[in-house]
Amino acid sequence: MKTIHLLAGTLLATLSPLFAQTEKPNIVVLLVDDMGWSDLGCYGSELKTPNIDQLAKDGLRFTQFYNGARCCPTRASLLTGLYAHQAGVGHMTEERKDESGKTYPGYSGRLNDTSVTIPEVLGEAGYFTAMTGKWHVGQNHGVTPDQRGFQRTLTAAAGGFFFPEAKNARLFYNGKDIGSNGEPLPKDWYSSDLWTSFGLKFIDEAIAAKKPFFLYTGHNAPHFPLQAPAEDIARWRGKFKKGWDKLREERYQRQIAAGLVDKSWPLSPRPAEVPAWDSLTPEQQDRYDHLMAVYAAVLERMDRAVGDLVNGLKQRGQLDNTLILFLSDNGGNAEAGVQGRSDGRNLGDVDSTVFIGQCWATLNNTPFTRYKHYTDEGGISTPLIAHWPKGIAAHQRGALEKQPGHIIDILATCVDVAGAAYPETFKGKAITPRAGISLQPAFKHEKLARTQPLFWEHEGNRAVRYGDLKLVALENQPWRLYDLATDRSEQNDLASSRPEVVKSLSEKWQGWASASNVLPLGAWRGKNNGQDAKPNKNTRFTLKNGEKLQRSAAPDVANRSLDLTAKFTATGEDGVIISQGGANLGYSLSINKGKLTFFLRSPGNISSVSLDEPVGGTVTAVASLKADGTTTLSVGEKQASGKRAGLISATPKDGLVVGGDDAAPVGPYEKAVPFKGEIESVELVLGAR
Known part of the structure; x- marks a missing residue:
């Protein structure tokens, strides 16, 4: 009998590493x-x-990982493995409808039932699934984490608070509204700490149930x-008085030294609207x-809360076999503009409202350009750190992974790592095929199996990346191309020098947008696609060839x-050099x-003023509509003038185009012909109303 026990023990010892694997x-x-x-x-x-x-040192850092440019779309893509519009959250959580009252599929404001989430897939594979923190993918429409x-959940529908006394502090525990101080919350809490403490509580439940766990915070x-x-x-007061100019340069140099950026990539220049730090008064610098x-x-x-979670996993013997993925939902946030926002007597307390604004957001996104909302690199680039002692090869720990990845x-990756199966149907509904690929090969320094370009659209800002080439544009603006x-x-x-690439990539983007509930562009504004939005308040515009502005962004020419x-x-x-409006109103x-x-x-009545002699070569044309209805047109010494009864009585619903006339034509031309020459610039200045 003793021999049998010894053999059994030897066999168990031999098989235990296999069980662990x-x-x-x-x-x-x-x-x-x-x-x-x-x-x-x-x-x-x-x-x-x-x-x-430390997670990065012991794990893997991705240098070219991308988000969805804004919080709700990123969360929808992360949870479903789809592009946000495919999941129904192409913008925020407001439901957007067309003229007939039908909801735009890509802008329903909530996760749809043709998508499936990570916890739904992993739950079917035997995982204990838990969430803490910000949800923001449709609770206002009844779509909750438990559904x-x-x-297990301790969540906020949207966010907007850190302390329990905050006016927006409202938490849901396993689906039940517990306000900001209901059971089982501690009396005093700070949100970052709270998400971790309840995350560990849920992990303890998973361990007790002897199940692997999925935790999303x-x-x-x-x-x-x-x-x-x-x-x-x-502790941080006075630490930023070097200013954003010097701090950006210092970050940039550290990034080059670490291999995060190539030294051939220039540091993007400080935006013109952001003041030089040295131009500020001491009082402004202090603020x-x-x-x-x-x-x-x-x-x-x-960061301290992340450390508490890691230590908690280590104390429970779970760290080595836990894949941790850390990332951000969008780039640094320039909302509140150059000034930022500093409301309240004691900045940073529960009664204050602080936005760091555009100046510091430019530092946040070093060395890239633009911010949250935009599909330029500053808006869509995120750190991604993967930490998994048992799953990341030893030679990859502390390494940089330069293959591009996306929130989709x-x-x-989670499904692959868990050995789960992505379903074709779920709860009786056909499920949209997932858009993303597994990142697990990168954990072994192997090539990712990506065959399709990566795509973006948010608020009309759009982009496509295929290999190292990226096509990107602001809303109603022409495509730009970068290597x-x-x-x-x-x-x-590179757009002007490689028009064939612009054509090819823009066609790929258009095909994706047509198939992914992205169109019509502007649907995120809802009914009329922003036609009812208030016109632009600016009175001076400098425009380039190919620019297109919808009504909300176009000049407010009414009675000016x-x-x-x-x-x-x-x-x-x-050919048409510039047009705004259509057959009823415009110029x-x-x-x-x-x-x-x-x-x-x-309205509807047309007037015109023309030069008798043709113009050729490079010229500067000046056209004016004066307050008394006088119209003038000149090129050098050539001049003409006319008179009309009044100004343009209202801002046209149709937008503005440089180099064409896309709507019902303003002029009496039989067909609006795009301008075939070169347009260097068009400047428009509006007078007082």
């Missing part, structure tokens, strides 16, 4: 809110994030209104320093004089029947 891994996804690509110490920052940095696969840090304990803020100190304190406290890949291998900071536009200056090279052929400058002509309509 087949044990399903735990998975933890940590998503933070409004943190820029360069804000972590391990991505070049001066901010203190030692716990996250989408999470078995949606941190609301460092999203506005930025709030943190006073002592945390105090900006205070804003950033609050941000740093919020980020530091979130998170579900595919990210040599210019990831997007400073050298206007002065238009166009610099172009004429070829002798007819256009065009070469029509060989003559340079300034057309005006209001």
